Amino acid sequence: MSKRILVLDDNHDILDVVSETLSYEQFEVQGTSQSETVLPLVKNSHPNLIILDYRVAGLNGGELCQQIKSDPDFKDIPIIIFSAYVNHADELFAYGCDAIINKPFDLTELVNKVNTLLQ
Template identity: 75%
Template sequence: MAKRILVLDDNHDILDIVHETLSYEQFEVKSTSRGEVVIPLMEKFAPDLIILDYRVAGTNGGELCMQIKSHPNFKNTPVIIFSAYINHDDELYAYGCDAIINKPFDLNELVTKVNSLLNESKENTLL
């Protein structure tokens, strides 16, 4: 069964490229440009990993990350935050994310980080 990934980014070009890349890598991907639908979509789709843009119109990806990490069913779901704000990693990790990818990013870096977090998550559930 394919791992599920939920992606939030309000830049449609980035959203399309990330969606296409992860789909090509055999992940089942749901993507949205609207922050307010992330939690309901997460509850319905039950992703194995979530990728959030830090700055989305009307939403803060860090605050969404905190909501996800406080949700009883998704507190252990890995979350990656995309950020164009380099040198703010400490602030971003304070939201509880598992990884940060700085924009612009390399698609190989994205795939490597996604696979790494999914493997770590799988190992932690086996312990």
């Protein structure tokens, strides 16, 4: 059974590339561009890993990460935050994420971090 990954990014090009790359790596990928759909998707699909863009409309990726990690049912799901704001890594880790990927990012780095967190 393949691992399920939920991806939030409001840039449809990035969402498509990430989804295609992870699908190619045999992951089941569910993507969304709207932050308000993330929590219902987590509750309904119980992903094995979540990737959140930090800067999106509505709740940002950090706030979503905090909400997910504060739920006892989902606190152990690894979360990666995408961010173009490299110099704010300490602030991003304060939200409780397990890894940060800086934008622009290398697809090999993405696949390696996903595989590491899912082991």
